[in-house]
Amino acid sequence: MGRRGRADSSGRLRIQAVSGLVLWLLLGATLGVSVWFFAGGEVPEGQRVVADASLSEPRGTDGLMVWAYVLFGLALLVSLAGVLAKFVARCRVSPRSALRSLLGVALVVVVLALSWCMGSGRPLEIPGYAGGENVPFWLKAADMFLYAIYALMGLAIVLIVVFGIARRFK
Numbered sequence: 161m162g163r164r165g166r167a168d169s170s171g172r173l174r175i176q177a178v179s180g181l182v183l184w185l186l187l188g189a190t191l192g193v194s195v196w197f198f199a200g201g202e203v204p205e206g207q208r209v210v211a212d213a214s215l216s217e218p219r220g221t222d223g224l225m226v227w228a229y230v231l232f233g234l235a236l237l238v239s240l241a242g243v244l245a246k247f248v249a250r251c252r253v254s255p256r257s258a259l260r261s262l263l264g265v266a267l268v269v270v271v272l273a274l275s276w277c278m279g280s281g282r283p284l285e286i287p288g289y290a291g292g293e294n295v296p297f298w299l300k301a302a303d304m305f306l307y308a309i310y311a312l313m314g315l316a317i318v319l320i321v322v323f324g325i326a327r328r329f330k
Contacts, residue, residue, distance in 0.1 A: 197218050202217060279301070280299060
């Protein structure tokens with residue numbers, strides 16, 4: 161068997177080497193964008209988009225936000241690809257088991273739907289803001305993501321505690 165990053169006996173790269181390389185590339189790009197944000201200077205006062213032009217605005221703000229969107233999109237894409245690959249692999253062996261593997265996705269969809277219903281579409285009073293995102297759809301979407309994060313983090317904490325306690329009694 162070859163060393164890490166080399167081809168194994170079947171001629172394919174080992175997944176650990178590829179994922180490690182991707183991790184280091186993403187980490188390097190994140191570090192570069194972060195340095196640009198913190199050390200790239202400020203936008204001149206006349207070009208600032210903040211409500212109070214006397215407040216500082218780093219030059220790299222837009223780049224940092226775009227990079228955050230790229231990372232979010234990649235995480236979503238990889239997660240969906242993993243769920244789909246697992247579903248297809250299980251479907252070959254046992255269709256019933258494959259349907260059970262989609263329960264996690266169904267739970268997330270239910271949490272998103274409930275949190276969408278709980279969200280407010282009332283426009284916000286934002287001094288100096290003239291953008292088009294202060295509309296009911298985007299306001300409900302922002303609330304949906306916030307409520308979903310709260311619910312899933314709460315669920316994660318409860319599961320950590322429950323499984324930690326259950327492990328003590330084994």
